[in-house]
Amino acid sequence: MSKLQPYACQPDQSRGRRFAEAAAPTRTPFQRDRDRIVHSTAFRRLVYKTQVFINHEGDLFRTRLTHSLEVAQLGRSMARTLGLNEDLVETIALAHDLGHTPFGHAGQDALHECMASYGGFEHNLQSLRVVDHLEARYPGFDGLNLCFESREGILKHCSKNNAMSLELWEADFPGQSGGVAKRFLQGGQPSLEAQLCNLADEIAYNCHDIDDGVRSGLLSMDQMLEVPLFRKYADQAASQQSDFAHANKQRRWLYETIRLMLSDMVYDVLAATRAQLEDLRPQSVNDVRAAPALVLFSAEMRAQTQELKHFLFKHLYRHEQVMDTMGKAKCVVGELFNAYVASPAEMHQDDEAINDISLQRQVSDYIAGMTDRFALREHERLTGQRLFHV
Template sequence: MTQNIAALAPWACDPAHTRGRRHPEPPAPTRTDFQRDRDRIVHSSAFRRLVYKTQVFLNHEGDMFRTRLTHSLEVAQLARSIARSLRINEDLVEAISLAHDLGHTPFGHAGQDALNACMADYGGFEHNLQSLRVVDALEERYPQYDGLNLTFETREGILKHCARANALILEAQEPGGVGQRFVLRQQPSLEAQLCNLADAIAYNAHDIDDGVRSGLITLAQLGEVPLFERYRASAQAEYPHLAEPAAQRRLLYEAIRRMLSDQVYDVIAATSAALERVQPRSVQDVRCAPALVEFSDGMRAQSQQLQRFLFQNLYRHPQVVELTGRAQQVVRDLFAAYLAQPQEMKPGFAARAQQAPHAAQAARAVADFIAGMTDRYAAREHERLTGQRLLG
């Protein structure tokens, strides 16, 4: 079902008034600019690679665990559900959601941390900034320009976080562009704010599911988390047969479903109240206001408590830490090998590194190559270059 653009609220991003693309293009006859952005993202090489990039569990550990691709789809579903109630642009929300992790390294946050450490002397590595690099420069699909030539609004939403030093570089390269809000300490559009929160909601829910499926956390442990336990208890009270051992998977799904629903309704209610309080009349009013897409105070506190539980019991589980330690070694070894022998990379990246006038530019070519890898490709390359098999 297509959203009625005429029904958008005054605080929503209207594709008819987009701030445009870096390379001007004529409008499409049947699609808005934000719909075109979404379609370009879905057809990109970087989007396809997300299916083999990890969330918490490395790609070889099981077929049913979330990947960056399934995570992005879940974020898009949650964000679109909320966007319609808030009368903001669903197509823009979907485009941002699908693109927000395009710059993530193999091996999840472990890979990102390792690559950032490798790049410490060359400007560092930020996965949000890398996602912008993917859509602005690294995708090679069109004869007229590098990148996907997305609209300002989609690019702004993709750049969720940005260090001030990098924001100043972006602002110098593109005055008044996507780096400006970090310099001025302003907010992005409501659509971008919504994707940020939907990202966190999706993370918590699917990491509970994957954590229990893996056996690293249990329903009994989750009883310590009020946000989850009240939905488990209500589901079991309504359906007593879910207490049976054979029905534990259904109980988990039902508890997560109820938790997600309540969080969606909470965001809609809390954000509607914030909009009523601030009464923005334009997207620019939104940028100059405090963050408006939010949980209620109670839901925010309980969500943070759940995040702390997952950090302590899942992300820091000895089995996860042991595997991610090996994954980080893979990234470090690949970076050192390619920096010393750039010809071992694919031709385009090798040429960039070999022709770079400065060490930082050569290192950036190496980082771009590694960041684009899937888990299994990185593991295979590491074995090819070092003779060691650390993963898989």
């Protein structure tokens, strides 16, 4: 690892874990957190969870696991350049989607509707719930007992009500008062490592969803060329390789365009972030938390990426075929929820249940942890219906 800047998270200055543990002899606290995530049940399940396309629709489409690995790779590369803590960035990146439901955002929306009267459901908060409560691996505590800095980075979004509940709960743990949700109540930012992961996540899905969309046939190169940001790099790629327009070279043209676009997004973040750091000159992590956002796109790139996101939302995420699939997926989640609430014994859980939560929250936790294919099998078992031909 390169030398850490003073505003990076220093592993020997971590705010610690909720349950005290002896230091590992060969690993820093953040390396230990990363390893715990990689060995967790929730992480393994990501391989069969939807990114955009349901797992059985194609072997080469990205899943939540491959997306998380791509975010980790981008994050580590940028962290190294900026003198930030690579291990912490990797930890946050690998954990950021642990709370995602089966069937991606359709599953999340369906579960949120089911839980509307019981506190709702949000996948980002669920990721924290996974590492704090739901993983059952250690004899002395629930969850993975991650460091404060890892947990802070995982909690990307949080409503005021949820933040208040988290802060009340964390007050019971020595050294954790003013915890991971404090910034959602009082303002402020998380660490630079957490901010960096947010941008790496956005870069990864903006670029790689294009790849999957074209591979699926729902997007075409001609459509993508209508987007100014994409067209800029497609023209740049074509100027370097004149035969890219030939039919048998289209895939290479797409790859090279995405590569150039992704690289420029990364360099743009690095340049804009360095400018912010030069301007505000934070000298510690606490300075970072008290400052405005420091890891960011330039204004021009931000506007262009927003235009790209609007295009993908309209032409890919809201494509008729995707919407039909997601409608069926929401039906699966909703009917599973009702079936388990009506008959909790149908939940064949290996781990002991958490006793101090409602039945609905137990059902929500159970469904959120499912892979796509397990949810489909359970739905067919409980309803006799097969909504997808796998």
